[in-house]
Every structure is written in C-alpha cells, then in structure tokens.
Amino acid sequence: MGERHARTTKAATQGVSGELGLLPALGLETRKLRHKHLLLVAIGMLAMQLLWLAYVVLVHPSDGFTDYRILLFQIPLLNAVFLPLLSCVVSSTECDVETRGNMFKSLLTMQRAGALFWIKWLFSAGLMAAVVTLQTVVLTILAGAGGLDAIPAGELVVYWVSTFAVCVFCTSLAQALSLLTRSQFAPMVVGVALSFFGLFSMYFPESVTRLVPSAYFALLSTVEVSVQGKTVMYLSHPWPWGYLVALLAATAAVSVLAAHAFKRKEL
C-alpha cells in the first residue's frame, strides 16, 4: 500500500496548494499542545538541573578555583539523567494528541502521512533546541555568577551541537515508538531506560559506553577530569566529532525507517 494522502484534497484544501505550509503546520502542532503542560515540565526539569549545578558552583566553591570546565564536565552527567526522558516526554506528548483521539484516519485524508511525521519530528527537534539553548545561556550566566572564567564561545557551540544531537536521537526514537506502537508506555519506558543506562554506562569503559545512545552526552564532551591525590584537574581534549557523525547517521536511519513504516502503516 502506498502513502495515503489527499483523497479529499480538492474539497479539504480548496484555495491552498494541496499541502499545509511549514509554518502553518508548525503552528498547528503548537496549538495541539495547548494545556499539555509540556513547557512547565521542561522548565521544571531544567530548573532541577541548574539548581544542582548552582549547588556545585555557588554553594561549594573552592578557594581561587575559576576553571569553567567544571560546568562542562558536570552537565553531561545531569543531561544523561534528564534530557533523554524529557526528549521522550516531548515526542510522546506530541504524538499522543492524534493517537489518543484516534484521529489519524481522519487527519491523513487531508495531510500526507510523511508530512505529518516530519512536521512532528521538526517540532520536537525545535523544542529541544530551545531547551538546549536556554540551558546553554544559563550555563554562561552560572559561570559568571560563580566567579568562574567565561566559557569560550567555541566551547559553547560544541556543547550545544553535541547536546542537541543526542536529544534529537532520543526524540526520533520516541516518535518512532509513539507512532508505530500507539502505546505511550513504550516511549516512556525507553526514556527511563535511556536515562538509566546513560548514567550508569559512564562508569564503564568507553567500549561499553559507545553502545548507549544517551551516553553520548559525555562521549561528545571535550572535558575530562584528572585526579592526582587530592588535586582534581579539568583537562580539555579535541572534540570527538566521529561520535557525532555516528549519532547523526543513527538518527537519520531511525527517522527515515520510522517515517517509511508510518507511511505504510495500516490505520
């Protein structure tokens, strides 16, 4: 069976080009999420993360310690706990609107299944981009408030790209599960599992860590720690962009396969 679309196109979209434009479609997705408390959850999770960081930087500062890399070392650990689940919450909530109302049959007579899939994907990615941007801004503010050296712009860009890439993988996976299984329990459990294994795998050798997508928050970090006796030093290393390429390839594979399966799925 091919992609279902527009059996009633002429009647339904008279005066329009047959497909909803990108911005109206994104606006539509935004309106679907009214009263879903998604923003509140995202802000709550971010607030908990930043409270934790503030505790590290502001409450227990070491005398004369100004290395901003303490923040860039701590944040991937917190991201591994919070962001996979938040990504899954975002995707699942977005896909649940149609699933719960059993609206696909009606909706997909007016909108291409593929277009709907990618609009939702874009919306989730956009929301996570906003979350990561907000987090990056607050990191900069925290560094200043904690008396640390300013985080170089290049480091911030690397952090943003790395974090965002992992989030997009998580949203893609959650969206695939939400749309294909129709059970929102599955993406939520995957979110919890990604958080769980992401955190735990950081205590294991890199060969194990590489197998866990949510551990890429730490794998893509440019900061490592060196402990010599009672002295803790933060060191920089080159950005392991090879991991980013692998992650992007995995994200593309998951998304394209899921989109294809969704287009062909019998409702």
Added chain:
Amino acid sequence: MLGLCIHAEFTKLRHSPIWLVYLLLPAASCFIGCANYTANLGTLTPGWANLWTQQTIFICYFFLPALLGAGCSYLWRLEHTGSNWNELMCAPVSAGCIFGAKLVIGAVLSAVSFASIAVFYVASGLVLDMPGTFPAAQIALYLSLGFLGSLVIVALQLVISMLVRSFAAPVGIALTGGVAGLVATMMGAGNVFPYSLVQTAMNSNNLVDLSPATILQVAVLSVVYVAIACVFATRRLSRHDIAATM
C-alpha cells in the same frame, strides 16, 4: 465494591507487558551495580552493605519514581481515552473505590519492583560470595519501609495523572520529583518531602540515620500523604467530573 474495582483494574491490565518493566529495571540495576561493585573493590569495603548501595542508589533516586509515574499514567490512560471519562463518572461505584483500586494496582506494581530488587540483591550477593553475615533484618526493614515510601509516590502520581490528562508529562514530573527528593535529602528534609521518603527508607547512600524515630516518622508521614492523596482525589472525582473532553 472495592474488590470489584480492583478486579476491573486487573482485567484492564490483562496481556499488558508493563509488569515486565517493573521486574527488569531492578534486574538491570542489580547487574550494573554488581559490575560497579566488582570494578571498585579497591576502594569499597567488600560486604553486603556496599553491594546494597551500588545496586539501589540510582534506581531509588531517579528511576523508580519515573517508572512508577509511567505506571500511574498507564492506569488512568483508558479513562482519559475517548468518552470513557463520562462512562467512569456514570459507573455505579464510588469515587473512593475507583481511586482506591488504582492505588492498589499501583502498590502491586511497586511491590513487583521491590520483590525484584530483593531477589536480585540476594542472588547476586550469593553469586559474588559476599563476606559477612547477610543483614536480613536490615534489608527487610529497608524494603518494607521503602515500599511504604513508594506508595506515597504512587498516590501522588495517580493524583497528578488524574488531573493532567497527558500520558508523558506526569512521568517528567515524577523524575523531577525524584531529583527534588534527593536535593531535599541533602538539605536534611529527607524525612518530610514526599518524594524523599522512599530514598530515606532505602538508605541507599547512608545519608540518613535510620533511627527508630526516623522509621516512625517515615511510616507515619507515608500513611498521612497517601491518605491526603486519597481524600483529595475522591473529593475531586466526586465534585469535578465535568471536564470530559479530549
């Protein structure tokens, strides 16, 4: 009446694989905890106490609340679908029984997790040939008090999932609650904050002194929080039943 409602809830969960998750997450935690324990024997004192810490520390703080949150969302899922909320409100059963039955099922899900934690802890300890005597009384206390503390999370999450008609958002709230619980424990409010009670009871990182007074406080507060959640939910279901739209 309550028995009928509980039976109905079990019927809704027939052929649902969610039980497996509550069994398998503690198993994964046990496996990783064992690996971590074995890898760090140079710095850890070998024994049952440190094995307990390694296996339960993260699951109690972050993942058990989130998992219980997902279970609670699942329990309200059917009622929030289509016009089922109208049918629920018309059902010839009291609001208290509806909420009570869901609380019982949530408690069973939590019990599965705690049983899994116990079984895997003992089995892994035996496999790793732990030195010293098995602290049966202490572990029984941690587990029973932890289960009681987990009922608070179940009750609160059931209320949240009842009010917030979204599946995923309450799960995020649960994870945030778990982390807030850890912060509360570090600030010395671990015996009071609802999401901290399970962490205090399980004593996963020896942050608290489980004295008789603490045990009593955790037990009493757990019962009080669950009772408050039940009363609130029952009143809400009895008086605010109109929002039955999607």
